[in-house]
Amino acid sequence: MTSDSFFEKPKNGEPWDVAIIGSGPAGLTAAIYTTRGARSTIVFGGTAWGGQLMLTSEVDNFPGFPEGILGPDLMNNMRKQAERFGTEIRNQDIESVDFSASPFVIHVNNEQVLAKTIIVATGAATKWLGIPGEDKLRGRGVSSCAPCDAPFFKNKKVIVAGGGDSAMEEALVLSKYASEVTIVHRRDAFRASAAMQQKVLSNKAIKILYNTEIIELFGEQKLEKAKLKSTEKGEWEMPIDGLFVAIGHIPQTAIFSKTLTVNEIGYLVRNSQDGYETATNIPGVFTSGDVHDHHYRQAVTAAGFGAMSALDALRFLDMEKEN
Ligand code: NAP
Numbered sequence: 001m002t003s004d005s006f007f008e009k010p011k012n013g014e015p016w017d018v019a020i021i022g023s024g025p026a027g028l029t030a031a032i033y034t035t036r037g038a039r040s041t042i043v044f045g046g047t048a049w050g051g052q053l054m055l056t057s058e059v060d061n062f063p064g065f066p067e068g069i070l071g072p073d074l075m076n077n078m079r080k081q082a083e084r085f086g087t088e089i090r091n092q093d094i095e096s097v098d099f100s101a102s103p104f105v106i107h108v109n110n111e112q113v114l115a116k117t118i119i120v121a122t123g124a125a126t127k128w129l130g131i132p133g134e135d136k137l138r139g140r141g142v143s144s145c146a147p148c149d150a151p152f153f154k155n156k157k158v159i160v161a162g163g164g165d166s167a168m169e170e171a172l173v174l175s176k177y178a179s180e181v182t183i184v185h186r187r188d189a190f191r192a193s194a195a196m197q198q199k200v201l202s203n204k205a206i207k208i209l210y211n212t213e214i215i216e217l218f219g220e221q222k223l224e225k226a227k228l229k230s231t232e233k234g235e236w237e238m239p240i241d242g243l244f245v246a247i248g249h250i251p252q253t254a255i256f257s258k259t260l261t262v263n264e265i266g267y268l269v270r271n272s273q274d275g276y277e278t279a280t281n282i283p284g285v286f287t288s289g290d291v292h293d294h295h296y297r298q299a300v301t302a303a304g305f306g307a308m309s310a311l312d313a314l315r316f317l318d319m320e321k322e323n
Contacts, residue, residue, distance in 0.1 A: 005086025006038035010114075015103040016042045018313050019115030021094060022252075024051025025299045026289025027121035028078040029306030030313075034119075035085035037314040042115070043082065043089045044108060050075040051123045052249075052290075053299055057147035057173060062299055071147075074299070099259045099282050116320070117284045117313040120256060120268060121306060124249035124290040124297075129161060133217030134245075141223025142243045146173035149242075155179045158242035159226060161214055163187060166246035168196035174244065175205040182207045182238075184214055184228065217243065251291050260285065268292040276316070278309040286312050 010016055018034045020027045023045030034041045053059065056071030065074075083089060090108075097118065098105040106113040126144040128134055134142055143149040146160075150173050158178045160171045163185035174181045183200070188210045190197050200206055212230040217223060223243060229235045251267045253260070261269040261281045268287045271279050278286040288305035290297050 002084060002086050004084050005035060007035070007040045007086060009086070009088065010040055013114075015114035015116050016040050017115075017317055018042075018117050018119065018310075019044065019104070019106055019113065020119045020121055021097075021106075022046070022051070022119075022121035022123055022289065022291070023049040023079070023089065024053065024075075024121065024123045024289055024302060025078065026123070026291075026302040026306040026309070027051075027119070028075070028082045029303040030119050030121060030288055030310040031082040031087040031089075032078070032085060033307050033310030034313060035082065035087050037310065039314060039317060041082075041087045042113065043087055044094050044106070045089050045091050046093050046122075047091055049089070049091050050079070055145040055148055056169075059299065094255070096255055097259075099285060104284070117286065117316055119278075119306075119309045119313060120260070120280070120285065120287045120291060121289045121302075121309070122252035122256075122291045123302075124251045126245065127248045127250050128245055129214060129247065131214060131216055133219070133223075134243075137217055137219055137223045137243075140221065141219060141241060142217065142245065144245050146170040146244050149244075150174050150177045153178045153242045156241035157239065158182070158244060159184050159214065159238070159240050160244045160246055161185075162246035162248070163190040163192065164246065164248065165192045165196050166248075168192045168200045170244045170246045171200055171206050172203065174242075175203050178205075178242070180207070181205055182209055184209045184212050186213050187211065214243070249290065249297075251294075253291060260287075265294065267294050276312045278305060278312045284313075284316055286316075 017039035018041045020043045053071035058068045060068040094108045096107045103114045154177045157180040160183045216227040218225045225239045286309040288309035289302035
């Protein structure tokens, strides 16, 4: 028990009040709320804990940081805040959950962990282009994280794939290092916000190829060139040193999708009822963040959903006690 916590951790074989799967802004905000609500809370944060913000540089739109904050610093702060109130955070990937048992049974590293309620906050992972050469050259010129890898491309030629805010952000970071940055977008207009588009369009170091697809990558030890195809020019090859893929994300629902309801693109479906806005199809299982939210996908909205799911879990536990 930490000096600021309001509960005793469960002893061997006893269930946790709340198990949170995922440690991005949604999961860690949920943990801050459930622990301050005096409920024992364990977070399975994954071997790569912290979510997408761990791969971001400056975050300028999270309220409370007038000068901005680095993504990893923001996540470290959230983690420390959750731990301050007694959250147990494990950097482990769970294998499965038995949602039919009561309490629920989480299988992780040959161990079974019991929980009365579960909050699924597993987020979403990078979507890749799925073109020949991409898998082989990942980490050898192909990346999805400019803030992590841009310095390796000093004075080199890079392409960014995509037309959303992520692609704009990647290109802007890369423009500080690379000699040439080209955004390749499959349509004739960006999907990104006006503010981000403006930053890109006013950056002379960034070129744009609209109506163009990347169809193949070449290179043995490292990426050497890409084959492109456009409606106007047909197919051609471009020598490049780096490709940054920023075409969106895939919700991390594979291990739940047989039991929890997902939509046609794999996102968890919220089954809001009885005032539980973050409920899933299984009573006592809640969801928060990018794993169910295909629309807003902001750190601050994920944190907001985290708070909502925690308040739902706390009310569910209180109702169980009364019954
Ligand atoms: P997104 O908005 O879904 O954009 C994905 C882009 O990739 C779209 O332009 C899409 O083209 C393109 N695309 C998708 N699949 C493709 C494929 N197979 N081949 C080629 N192109 C493909 O994703 P995002 O940019 O990652 O942004 C996700 C959310 O996070 C958004 O809500 C965004 O506002 C937010 N975000 C905010 C910030 C910020 O505020 N600083 C930074 C990053 C992300 P189409 O346009 O043709 O569909």
